[in-house]
Amino acid sequence: MKEPLGLILAGGRATRMGGGDKGLLPLGYDTILGHVIARLAPQVAALALSANGQPARLAHFALPVLPDSLPGHLGPLAGILAGLDWAEAQGADHIVSAAADTPFLPCDLVPQLILAAESNGSALAIAATADGPQPTFGLWPVALRQDLRAALEAGQRKVSGWADAQGAARAHFADPAAFFNVNTPDDLARARAML
DSSP states (O other), X not given: OOOOEEEEEXXXXXXXXXXXXXXXXXXXXXXXXXXXXXXXXXXXXXXXXXXXXXGGGGXXXXXXXXXXXXXXXOOHHHHHHHHXXXXXXXXXXXXXXXXXXXXXXXXXXXXXXXHHHHHHTOSOEEEEETTEEEEEEEEEEGGGHXXXXXXXXXXXXXXXXXXXXXXXXXXXXXXXXXXXXXXXXXXXXXXXXXX
């Protein structure tokens, strides 16, 4: 398998945080998104952000900003589709997605996802912990992008539902805190304590 490209899903509306970009909130010496980039970038061949709205607000990260290709804010699956379309144009076979609000994501996310897929003879894999699946962290083959587009147009919104329908393998991670995500001001305080 060629080294996959990375996609950070930063398209959420952050309603529980009062709106705006959660990823741009300060966390220690960086922003939440800065921590995600620092952990994911070394694991992939190139990196892009999935985000709607004005891309200029993310310009200082110097990464491609990919808006959803389908209208209506359809959720993370639409972001994954935009990432697959971008990867296809780059000649890549796979992308690995991660959420923009998870500053402690595993530093071995990509190799573990690839190992799970290859061990199970599956084209894709999603992360899981003892707490359950973490479906926004996945290895997605570019070859399935038209299937995903059709599923979205037919009303599919659940990442785990679509992944399971494709026979996704599970990459199990021992530390559930690795997928801790910042949704509320209390979560941000907890992340600062964890840092």
